Amino acid sequence: xxxxxxxxxxxxxxxxxxxxxxxxxxxxxxxxxxxxxxxxxxxxxxxxxxxxxxxxxxxxxxxxxxxxxxxxxxxxxxxxxxxxxxxxxxxxxxxxxxxxxxxxxxxxxxxxxxxxxxxxxxxxxxxxxxxxxxxxxxxxxxxxxxxxxxxxxxxxxxxxxxxxxxxxxxxxxxxxxxxxxxxxxxxxxxxxxxxxxxxxxxxxxxxxxxxxxxxxxxxxxxxxxxxxxxxxxxxxxxxxxxxxxxxxxxxxxxxxxxxxx
Amino acid sequence: xxxxxxxxxxxxxxxxxxxxxxxxxxxxxxxxxxxxxxxxxxxxxxxxxxxxxxxxxxxxxxxxxxxxxxxxxxxxxxxxxxxxxxxxxxxxxxxxxxxxxxxxxxxxxxxxxxxxxxxxxxxxxxxxxxxxxxxxxxxxxxxxxxxxxxxxxxxxxxxxxxxxxxxxxxxxxxxxxxxxxxxxxxxxxxxxxxxxxxxxxxxxxxxxxxxxxxxxxxxxxxxxxxxxxxxxxxxxxxxxxxxxxxxxxxxxxxxxxxxxxxxxxxxxxxxxxxxxxxxxxxxxxxxxxxxxxxxxxxxxxxxxxxx
Numbered sequence: 247x248x249x250x251x252x253x254x255x256x257x258x259x260x261x262x263x264x265x266x267x268x269x270x271x272x273x274x275x276x277x278x279x280x281x282x283x284x285x286x287x288x289x290x291x292x293x294x295x296x297x298x299x300x301x302x303x304x305x306x307x308x309x310x311x312x313x314x315x316x317x318x319x320x321x322x323x324x325x326x327x328x329x330x331x332x333x334x335x336x337x338x339x340x341x342x343x344x345x346x347x348x349x350x351x352x353x354x355x356x357x358x359x360x361x362x363x364x365x366x367x368x369x370x371x372x373x374x375x376x377x378x379x380x381x382x383x384x385x386x387x388x389x390x391x392x393x394x395x396x397x398x399x400x401x402x403x404x405x406x407x408x409x410x411x412x413x414x415x416x417x418x419x420x421x422x423x424x425x426x427x428x429x430x431x432x433x434x435x436x437x438x439x440x441x442x443x444x445x446x447x448x449x450x451x452x453x454x455x456x457x458x459x460x461x462x463x464x465x466x467x468x469x470x471x472x473x474x475x476x477x478x479x480x481x482x483x484x485x486x487x488x489x490x491x492x493x494x495x496x497x498x499x500x501x502x503x504x505x506x507x
Numbered sequence: 508x509x510x511x512x513x514x515x516x517x518x519x520x521x522x523x524x525x526x527x528x529x530x531x532x533x534x535x536x537x538x539x540x541x542x543x544x545x546x547x548x549x550x551x552x553x554x555x556x557x558x559x560x561x562x563x564x565x566x567x568x569x570x571x572x573x574x575x576x577x578x579x580x581x582x583x584x585x586x587x588x589x590x591x592x593x594x595x596x597x598x599x600x601x602x603x604x605x606x607x608x609x610x611x612x613x614x615x616x617x618x619x620x621x622x623x624x625x626x627x628x629x630x631x632x633x634x635x636x637x638x639x640x641x642x643x644x645x646x647x648x649x650x651x652x653x654x655x656x657x658x659x660x661x662x663x664x665x666x667x668x669x670x671x672x673x674x675x676x677x678x679x680x681x682x683x684x685x686x687x688x689x690x691x692x693x694x695x696x697x698x699x700x701x702x703x704x705x706x707x708x709x710x711x712x713x714x715x716x717x718x719x720x721x722x723x724x725x726x727x728x729x730x731x732x733x734x735x736x737x738x739x740x741x742x743x744x745x746x747x748x749x750x751x752x753x754x755x756x757x758x759x760x761x762x763x764x765x766x767x768x769x770x771x772x773x774x775x776x777x778x779x780x781x782x783x784x785x786x787x788x789x790x791x792x793x794x795x796x797x798x799x800x801x802x803x804x805x806x807x808x809x810x811x812x813x814x
């Protein structure tokens with residue numbers, strides 16, 4: 247299983263190396279937010295903690311890199327299904343579990359890589375020690391891994407790249423906006439605050455805030471519980487949707503992805 | 508006697524109300540070459556996906572070298588090499604990288620990967636193209652890379668769905684001679700589907716499918732036997748009455764009406780039949796030729812294989 251998962255990860259990273267625009271596009275998004283939104287609001291935003299808005303929003307921008315980098319990498323799975331490669335992968339002796347594991351690994355690497363580029367700007371935005379940077383790195387790995395699994399869960403049901411791009415953006419932006427990344431979640435109306443408290447992105451941002459020494463809204467145990475619960479649930483759902491028998495039994499006509507005749 | 512590569516009994520699959528494959532009974536011994544023939548929608552791909560462990564059967568069961576395709580999928584998959592209709596090489600990877608990926612998917616250890624990939628490149632004549640991106644290859648070479656991908660781990664059973672679609676004669680020849688060497692050198696069994704009926708003639712066994720049912724099953728020789736030594740194909744408004752007359756005189760073994768023409772399997776005296784056709788009224792064309800599997804398929808279904 248490990249050999250197969252590593253083969254998938256290696257393939258995905260080789261593909262990214264041949265398409266550097268994917269990586270550049272992923273890195274550009276958080277920097278645009280950092281420059282345009284953080285700089286613009288820095289002069290007018292008044293936060294309860296008293297820290298400048300640019301420092302407040304920085305953990306959210308780091309998580310944005312993980313979230314989009316990790317989740318959007320799952321598009322490879324949709325691409326592979328659309329072009330028949332996924333069938334070959336599912337026919338491997340290691341099965342769908344290895345495919346999901348390999349894809350999670352590669353998406354995590356993508357999320358962390360993009361976030362590390364954004365982390366390179368840390369000395370210009372926050373005062374942070376090397377020890378805290380290590381903690382931030384750990385938080386980014388966790389955030390990317392959970393994002394990767396969320397992306398896979400969405401990808402496991404979809405059959406076209408266009409659908410995936412549309413749906414994933416519709417899902418990711420609300421998750422980001424209602425996470426306390428851009429403004430404190432406690433100030434949201436009650437139903438939205440309730441959603442924010444169980445939103446996994448909220449807890450990704452909280453982990454990064456903790457690592458940077460910023461104040462947080464929820465206890466660490468809750469951060470860990472929500473993220474672990476999300477990862478396990480999303481991975482399990484992805485595994486169920488991924489299984490070809492589970493997907494195909496009961497279909498009314500041959501599926502395009504199977505090419506059955 | 509060794510365990511057969513494939514044992515299928517009553518194997519079938521439905522998609523809701525659509526019965527894609529009725530019931531397939533098939534035994535393929537090690538080293539055998541078996542062809543599945545039929546037009547699109549006949550059930551060939553469904554049969555192959557069931558045997559490849561990628562679809563769950565709605566009825567019946569199948570074993571690959573004794574491993575059940577549902578209960579023991581992993582063991583069955585270790586013996587399989589698969590080639591699908593769509594080429595499954597990644598256009599953004601080099602040929603070597605594609606094969607390294609395939610080795611990982613087949614569970615080949617990292618230590619053995621280099622030797623396994625080098626062997627596959629050499630056997631398929633892909634060595635000079637190893638560093639080329641797959642998207643830069645011609646369709647023929649891409650297909651050969653696909654075959655190298657499917658065979659690099661030495662599978663004992665190859666399942667090939669339309670492997671020669673879109674290939675020029677040179678690449679088709681290269682592919683079939685490679686598969687022949689796999690059978691001779693390693694005793695690998697090969698199950699394939701094709702639209703090119705001449706490709707099925709060297710097969711040990713041929714199954715003809717139509718609308719999910721097996722309509723003929725036998726060696727090519729058995730399937731061609733009803734047509735005798737030669738087929739006289741005649742066209743024109745008088746074709747049917749000419750064929751009836753020939754049959755009435757005992758010269759025709761079988762008469763098969765087909766798309767404006769009539770195919771007549773001759774019981775010897777073929778020159779005599781051709782002379783009669785030349786003098787017959789209402790015939791616009793008459794051709795004498797060897798029987799083909801297309802004739803056998805038409806006799807059973809009234810349709811062509813290649814649609």
